[in-house]
Amino acid sequence: QVQLVESGGDLVQPGGSLRLACTVRGRWLDHYAIGWSRQAPGKEREGVSGIHIGVKSPFYSESVKGRFTISVDREKNTIYLQMNSLQSEDTGRYYCAARWDPHQTAVLYSLVAPQLFDIWGQGTLVTVSS
16 A cells, blocks of 8 residues: 655745655555646646656646756655745645556646546645745
8 A cells, every 4th residue: 555645835935945745655656657736725736747756757837847846765765846936826735646657658647637646645735925
């Protein structure tokens, strides 16, 4: 049984930074795609970043490109999302999710269709406000 546990959410001022962590419990997710998505109150879930555990080529939405960085730390069984230059529009609950992806195709959907991912964490809340 695999579990994803997000952490690192907090209240931060505009222009600030946070690093979110997605810790994998159970077994490591070789050949899986990982996606970070977020959901603001009253809005649909939005994919912001994705990466394939094996290939490690990252994907970013236009709204976060240049400000967010996704990375994988195999020794810590954790996938990180470094978020810089945070704006009020970045406020929301952030989720990490995983999907078995042996052919590196699911990762392509991490931004446009995060709902296709089938292992989810509980989310961590990010609030950007002065």
